[in-house]
Amino acid sequence: MLGRKRGTSPRWLLPLYGFLLLCALFAGAGAGILLGYQHNLPRIQSLEDFRPDVITELYADNGRVIGEFAVERRIIVSFEDIPPFLHLALLAAEDDQFYNHSGINYFSVPRAAYKDLINLSRAEGASTITQQLARMLMGNLEKTFDRKIKELLIAWKIEKQYSKRQIFTLYCNQHYFGHGAYGVAAAADTLFAKQLRELTLGECAMIAGLPRSPGRYSPLLNPEAARSRRNYVLDRMITEGMISAEMAADAKSQPLEVKQRGRGSGLAPYFVEWVRQSLADRYTTDEIWRKGLRVHTTLNVEMQKAANQALQDGLRAYDKRHGWRGPIENILKDPYANLESYSRPEWRSTLRPGDIAVGLAINSDDRHVFIRIGKYRAVLGPKEIAWTGSRSPENIIKPGDLAYFQIVSLDEEQKMAAVLLEQIPQVQGALITIHNSTGEIKAMVGGFDYAASQFNRATQAMRQTGSTFKPFVYATALEQGLEPDSEVVDAPVSYPDGLGRLYQPENYDGAYKGRMPLSQALAESRNVPTVKIAAMIGVENVLVTARRFGLAGKMEPYLPLALGAAEATPQEMASAFSVFPNLGMQAKAFFIRKIEDYDRRVLEEYAPQQRRVIEPPVAAKMLALLRGAVESGTAQSAKSLDRPIGGKTGTTNDFTDAWFVGFSPSYTTAIWVGYDSRKSLGNKEAGAVAALPIWIQYMRALFDAAPVENFPTVEFTDEDFAAVPQLQPEKKKLFIENLPRPTPVRPSGPPPDSRR
Secondary structure: OOOOOOOOOOOOHHHHHHHHHHHHHHHHHHHHHHHHHHHHOOOOOOHHHOOOOEOEEEEOOOOOEEEEEOOOEEOOOOHHHOOHHHHHHHHHHHOOOOOOOOOOOOOHHHHHHHHHHHHOOOOOOOOOHHHHHHHHHHOOOOOOHHHHHHHHHHHHHHHHHOOHHHHHHHHHHHOEOOOOEEOHHHHHHHHHOOOHHHOOHHHHHHHHOOOOOOOOOOOOOOHHHHHHHHHHHHHHHHHOOOOOHHHHHHHHHOOOOOOOOOOOOOOOHHHHHHHHHHHHOOOOHHHHHHEOOEEEEOOOHHHHHHHHHHHHHHHHHHHHHOOOOOOOEEHHHOOOOOOOOOOOHHHHOOOOOOOEEEEEEEEEOOOOEEEEEOOEEEEEOHHHHHHHOOOOHHHHOOOOEEEEEEEEEEEOOOOEEEEEEEOOOOOEEEEEEEEOOOOEEEEEEOOOOOOOOOOOOOOOOOEEOHHHHHHHHHHHHHHOOOOOOOEEEEOOOOEEOOOOOEEOOOOOOOOOOEEEEHHHHHHOOOHHHHHHHHHHHOHHHHHHHHHHOOOOOOOOOOHHHHHOOOEEOHHHHHHHHOOOOOOOEEEOOEOEEEEEOOOOOEEEEOOOOEEEOOOHHHHHHHHHHHHHHHHHOOOHHHHHHOOOOEEEEEEEHHHOEEEEEEEOOOEEEEEEEEOOOOOOOOOOOOHHHHOHHHHHHHHHHHHHOOOOOOOOOOOOOHHHHHOOOOOOHHHHOOOOOOOOOOOOOOOOOOOOOEOO
16 A cells, blocks of 8 residues: 655645635625625614604594595504504514514525425515515515525614514504505504504404515405405414414404595595695695694584585485486496396495495396395385385386495395485585684585595685675675664665666565565565665675675675675685674684694694674674574574574575575584586575575584573673764664665676575
8 A cells, every 4th residue: 555645735635725715715705795785785774763654644623533644654653552462463474483583584594495496486585574674674675685685684783773672663663564554553544444452353363464465465355365364364373372262263253344444535525635735835745745744623523524414415305306317327238247246346345324335236026126235135115215206116226227325224144234225416515614703614515525526615616695695785784874673665676787778686586575674674585675775885885895704706896796696605604604693703714723743843823813894783783683584584494403593595596506604602604505517406496495404404413412502692882883883863764765876787787686
């Protein structure tokens, strides 16, 4: 055996040296790459400086949230706000070793890599909660090896800098849960309309199952997949010893009830949009949609609910008086349609009594039509269609027809629904309520359906005022020294317009009653006496008075102005009428009390502002006159409320606009009903018929929860009366037969006369 030469190295050392050299080179290259990655990593913010995009919230006068603006729906919560079941469910679904690893689960990485190689894809992420948070901070969700390396490095840095509680809280506030909701609190609010503390075990499991794939497991889009994912999370919680099998079984047995937060169909969508427009005048888009302003408004939740219901009911009642317009459509026009398999997206939502839903007629017999609304069946008989005037449902609805139905009651066991036939009104309306002494707007409805039309008729619709304008004529007359018992003659009269034509005002009923006091003329809304009064006191003075009351619309100094040939919004009319119960003072209308930033620093704050419009003695007399319209005039049906109230009905020519503006000691509310196209509401659809019933229903809801109030009584002094012009005693009992001087009429001819 030959021996190795002295001074030579073993042959195996050379490959070893080469291998070690390569390792060193790879290690150096790896270190260089890692240093490069470290240099390019996004900065890890401290939690104290962390300010993700957050929701700007709008609050009612009682602190309840009524609206929001956000690019990302995010509600920031603390670790203590996260309920234990949700905490455990997220761990079970996403990272059961979260509290035992240092940001990277070294056992799951090889397993995921092996599955990726077997599947020839990057299907397995092996991401811990910390890694998912790192991915969110990078803003790159693409599955690449480059991204994965950065993700691991950021996760390691996060674990070095923050506690597990901080990491978990940040994850719960940052992760996307679908439908625009970022964070667990926004998810609970969006999917279940609940706060975190109100979630059930099953709902916690549902939310915890969403991070893996918010779209695939959405209970709104894929209810079966969502139920399966929820049950999987519950099973994982059993496996990890977090809950008992009995608790899981009970949670699995609960129905999948999703109550999605509406978009534009909430409590006060018109009001919320009005606030947004106001904010846009003073704040940047970034401040409104990303910085989390806190806007405290004047809206009252209970009053708004009553307003919504009253206007909806009133417009539906009007619509039904004018007949059935037919079904939406018939699906059998499509040769491939199937009555049993047909479905609609909204049928996935939870139905409740009072809801309006689209139903499908699937069968009929001599007396009934059978309806399907999602999983429920309903029977439509003669009484459910009585308002159409037909006695046979089959003449109204045929198999394949889609129509609207109001849900009266639901039988969950039998999956049966009691329904009434409905249709969506084409008529529009508006309601606005102002607090008399402060000017706070407490309720607003700008139309029948915000989703169908965002035009706010309460603040934007300039409509002819009709007889609701007459109080400004009478207020001017009282300011010039006439008294409520001053007399006027209700008899035919005509006025030349200077072009060889005559303006001849007529009363609504076509009759004339002769001599009557001003109080009766206003209470009964007599047109001819009102025009005579305007001619005597000067229609120019009436226009000036209307401007003092805040009416900014189109007005011209011609006699038809006295009967409502003027345009105003419901907001302007409500504010103007609030002067009478407020004894001559007008509070500037406002709807935002205070605006704070994210850290609750006050940016703006508002206080009531009042100005005098008419003197107290005149206001007191007008208050009595307008109460007379309820006691013995055109608004007598409001006497059923049995409360101190006043107001004025109004209808324009051809029944195009119907009004009622009324007040209690605390609130003034304007109601308007009409078509956007300015077509007739129909014969006899006057303000007392189309608008006043809405006001009565609304005020009844308010009065039921409030003590009786009385209008203020004030003893007036000589100084008070000194501010009001006084006529000579012989003129206070004046029979207004003819004009003392010519009064111009609109040269192009009179505009439409006012009605009652």
